[in-house]
Every structure is written in structure tokens, then in C-alpha cells.
Amino acid sequence: MKPRSMNDEENGRPPDPVDWAVIDVVDYFRTVGFAEQAIAFQEQEIDGKSLLLMTRNDVLTGLSLKLGPALKIYEYHVKPLQTRHLKNNSS
Amino acid sequence: MKPRSMNDEENGRPPDPVDWAVIDVVDYFRTVGFAEQAIAFQEQEIDGKSLLLMTRNDVLTGLSLKLGPALKIYEYHVKPLQTRHLKNNSS
Amino acid sequence: MKPRSMNDEENGRPPDPVDWAVIDVVDYFRTVGFAEQAIAFQEQEIDGKSLLLMTRNDVLTGLSLKLGPALKIYEYHVKPLQTRHLKNNSS
Amino acid sequence: MKPRSMNDEENGRPPDPVDWAVIDVVDYFRTVGFAEQAIAFQEQEIDGKSLLLMTRNDVLTGLSLKLGPALKIYEYHVKPLQTRHLKNNSS
Amino acid sequence: MKPRSMNDEENGRPPDPVDWAVIDVVDYFRTVGFAEQAIAFQEQEIDGKSLLLMTRNDVLTGLSLKLGPALKIYEYHVKPLQTRHLKNNSS
Numbered sequence: 482m483k484p485r486s487m488n489d490e491e492n493g494r495p496p497d498p499v500d501w502a503v504i505d506v507v508d509y510f511r512t513v514g515f516a517e518q519a520i521a522f523q524e525q526e527i528d529g530k531s532l533l534l535m536t537r538n539d540v541l542t543g544l545s546l547k548l549g550p551a552l553k554i555y556e557y558h559v560k561p562l563q564t565r566h567l568k569n570n571s572s
Numbered sequence: 573m574k575p576r577s578m579n580d581e582e583n584g585r586p587p588d589p590v591d592w593a594v595i596d597v598v599d600y601f602r603t604v605g606f607a608e609q610a611i612a613f614q615e616q617e618i619d620g621k622s623l624l625l626m627t628r629n630d631v632l633t634g635l636s637l638k639l640g641p642a643l644k645i646y647e648y649h650v651k652p653l654q655t656r657h658l659k660n661n662s663s
Numbered sequence: 664m665k666p667r668s669m670n671d672e673e674n675g676r677p678p679d680p681v682d683w684a685v686i687d688v689v690d691y692f693r694t695v696g697f698a699e700q701a702i703a704f705q706e707q708e709i710d711g712k713s714l715l716l717m718t719r720n721d722v723l724t725g726l727s728l729k730l731g732p733a734l735k736i737y738e739y740h741v742k743p744l745q746t747r748h749l750k751n752n753s754s
Numbered sequence: 755m756k757p758r759s760m761n762d763e764e765n766g767r768p769p770d771p772v773d774w775a776v777i778d779v780v781d782y783f784r785t786v787g788f789a790e791q792a793i794a795f796q797e798q799e800i801d802g803k804s805l806l807l808m809t810r811n812d813v814l815t816g817l818s819l820k821l822g823p824a825l826k827i828y829e830y831h832v833k834p835l836q837t838r839h840l841k842n843n844s845s
Numbered sequence: 846m847k848p849r850s851m852n853d854e855e856n857g858r859p860p861d862p863v864d865w866a867v868i869d870v871v872d873y874f875r876t877v878g879f880a881e882q883a884i885a886f887q888e889q890e891i892d893g894k895s896l897l898l899m900t901r902n903d904v905l906t907g908l909s910l911k912l913g914p915a916l917k918i919y920e921y922h923v924k925p926l927q928t929r930h931l932k933n934n935s936s
Contacts, residue, residue: 503731526731534734539723541630543730548634549594549617552625632812639816640776640799643807685913708913716916721905725912814903821907822867822890825898 497569498562501529513558518550533563589653592620604649609641624654679751680744683711695740700732715745771835774802786831791823806836861933862926865893877922882914897927
């Protein structure tokens with residue numbers, strides 16, 4: 482179930498992260514308060530498909546982020562985005 | 573259940589670690605005998621929310637601490653703080 | 664069950680990855696869009712037998728790849744190749 | 755159950771590792787044939803309390819020891835010391 | 846059950862890996878086609894007792910080997926040697 486089309490988002494990103502390009506991932510983390518960390522997603526070439534495959538350990542050790550922000554990025558953003566994607570695609 | 577208000581603590585830290593800023597985390601570890609290690613929490617920008625998300629492995633490998641103090645910091649402080657937070661917020 | 668002989672493949676690689684030499688592994692990843700990453704398989708001397716033994720963690724941390732491509736290489740290629748090999752050899 | 759007092763040991767170490775200072779830990783490993791590796795316990799400030807908290811992985815990766823001796827130090831010394839401590843304190 | 850005495854092996858190594866010195870471990874890997882990798886076992890001082898304690902992860906990350914050969918060394922040699930040792934000593 483994808484309730485919204487790709488172009489009806491105010492922020493310009495496709496509604497489902499699976500369709501995000503690397504720049505959309507970077508833009509997302511800038512928007513939610515992790516401007517300093519967002520660049521790491523670009524350096525590691527994380528697009529939406531990769532983002533949906535990331536485990537907690539990948540976020541904490543694979544992006545060379547400081548531990549404090551990394552813990553919050555996974556718990557408050559990566560995990561919820563993955564859960565939402567799974568729900569939207571499970572029926 | 574949060575039995576005490578944010579300002580009735582003698583040490584000046586909010587009672588629930590979830591409300592601690594990075595400086596409160598640093599101050600806590602200084603107070604409990606890990607002055608030398610406390611600075612690592614500042615370097616990794618660990619606030620109370622991040623502290624509550626830390627696993628044993630995060631403490632041992634993500635803070636560049638010596639192994640001996642790191643083992644005790646996790647077992648005698650981080651784990652009990654997490655347990656207490658969970659209990660205080662579970663009813 | 665190996666339905667095709669070693670030489671009837673258009674791409675010149677043996678049909679079962681277990682028979683791939685290192686150069687076949689490199690060639691495979693070049694063909695499927697990971698030209699930049701393919702060289703890492705050569706550097707680590709990954710032949711088909713080794714490829715079939717790789718876990719997700721091996722792909723993410725043992726090849727010095729950027730995290731984004733590494734996640735997709737495991738999920739979309741290494742894992743399916745291993746599954747296909749297992750199916751073809753299980754009866 | 756602590757059957758012996760702290761001072762009746764010939765080797766001068768408290769009978770229960772939980773009471774060992776860092777120097778006792780170092781002294782123990784010197785005595786049992788790991789003189790070269792003992793210094794690593796000092797460098798990482800491992801006292802008896804920390805020693806009792808160490809996992810196999812901590813011994814193998816947190817002390818910068820060569821793999822061969824590390825494997826034997828864990829299996830033949832750290833693990834038995836932990837087991838003995840648990841037995842002596844479980845009734 | 847140790848069906849053969851220590852001296853009836855053609856290759857000069859004790860039949861049970863538990864009795865191998867570091868040089869026997871090195872010699873074994875040279876003999877089975879991993880001459881280039883054998884030296885790593887010497888550098889890490891792996892004797893037979895340590896070899897029998899090695900996990901897959903120890904072989905892949907603790908010997909500084911290239912990933913391809915490391916995967917095969919564990920799967921085709923270390924694991925079978927451990928299994929054989931267990932069988933020979935379990936009744």
C-alpha cells in the first residue's frame with residue numbers, strides 16, 4: 482500500500498525510502514536535525530535501498546559517526562523508516 | 573512514574589537520565605569515580621537519550637576506553653541506569 | 664541438479680558459482696553493475712567456493728567497500744547466488 | 755562460600771579474584787606461564803572485578819594479544835576463574 | 846579413542862592436533878596448499894590447542910589473512926580438524 486504518489490510530498494522526496502537516491506537520504510538527515518552527520522551517508526553512498534538494509538551495527542560502525550548521534554540516528558530514524566516501509570509493503 | 577521533579581536533585585542533574593544533556597552524563601561519571609573516562613562521553617556526544625541506548629559492546633568498543641574501566645562502567649553504571657529508567661517508565 | 668553444462672553459458676562463466684575462479688567472480692560483479700567494487704574481490708582472492716561461504720558481515724567488513732554498495736552486493740547478489748547453489752545441489 | 759581468609763594464600767593474592775587488584779591479576783598470569791602477556795592486563799587496567807566480567811571476545815580483541823596465547827588464556831584461565839567465583843558465591 | 850600412536854604418522858605430526866606444536870600447525874597448512882597463509886599461524890603463535898579453540902571469526906579476523914583463503918582455511922581445514930578431534934575424544 483503506497484497511499485501517496487511520488488510527487489505529492491512537500492519536501493520533494495519520494496514517499497517510500499526505497500525510491501530515495503543518495504541525495505534524498507542526505508537531505509532527509511539534514512532535515513531531521515543531523516546536518517553534521519548527513520554527509521557520512523553520501524560518503525558511504527547510501528541510497529534508500531541501502532538504508533532499508535542497514536542494521537544497528539552498520540549505522541554505529543560503518544559510517545564513522547560519533548557514537549551519541551549514531552545511536553539516535555538508528556533508533557529514531559533508520560529503524561522507524563524500515564518499520565514504516567515494511568508495513569506499507571506487507572499487504 | 574517519575575517521583576521527583578527535575579529540580580529537586582542535590583547534584584543538579586534531572587532525575588531521569590533520559591533528560592540528561594551531554595554535560596550531565598560527563599558530570600555523572602566524574603561523580604562516581606570515573607573522572608578520567610568521563611571525557612570520552614563528551615567526545616562521543618553521549619547525552620542521556622544515547623546513554624540509555626548503549627549496549628555493552630558500544631561501551632567497550634565505541635568510547636576508546638581502557639578495557640578494565642569500561643567493563644565496570646557498563647556493569648555498575650550504564651546497565652543499572654537503563655534498568656532504573658525502564659522500571660520508572662513501565663507503569 | 665546442474666541443468667546446464669559448464670560451457671553453454673553466454674557469459675563464459677561456469678553455471679554453478681562453486682566452479683568460478685577469482686576472475687569469474689570479478690567478472691560477475693562487473694557485469695551486474697558493480698565495476699568499481701569488483702576489484703575488491705580480486706584483492707581478497709575470492710573465488711566461487713569462497714563466495715559461497717561469505718556471510719553478510721564478511722561482505723560488509725572484509726572487502727573494504729563503501730557501505731551502501733556493500734549492502735546491495737550482499738542482499739541482491741551474494742545471498743541469491745548462495746540460495747541458488749544450495750537449491751541446485753540439495754536433491 | 756569463601757572457605758579461606760584473604761591472607762592464608764601462599765602466593766599473597768586474595769583467594770577470590772573479585773578482590774584482586776590490577777597487580778594481582780598481572781601476578782596471576784605471570785605465575786601460570788603467560789609472563790609476556792601479563793603486562794597487557796596492566797595496560798588495560800584489569801583488576802579482579804573487571805576480569806570476572808570479561809567475555810571470550812574481550813580477551814581475544816581487547817588486550818592486543820597474539821591470538822594463540824589469547825585463546826588459551828581465556829579457555830584455561832579466565833573462564834575457570836569465573837566459574838569458580840560463581841560457584842563460591844552461589845549458595 | 847586415539848587409534849594411532851604419536852610416531853606412526855608419515856608426515857611427522859602427532860595424529861591428534863591437540864598435541865601439535867606451532868611448527869606442526871604451520872607445517873600442516875603448508876602441506877594442504879596454503880603455504881602463503883601458513884606463516885600467519887606462526888606469527889600469532891597458534892599451536893594445536895589454540896587451533897582447536899578457534900572460531901570462524903577468529904580465523905577470518907585474527908590472522909590478517911586475505912578473506913578468500915581464510916574462508917576456505919576455516920571451512921575445509923580448521924572446522925574438520927576440530928570435528929575429528931571431538932569425535933576421537935568423545936567416547
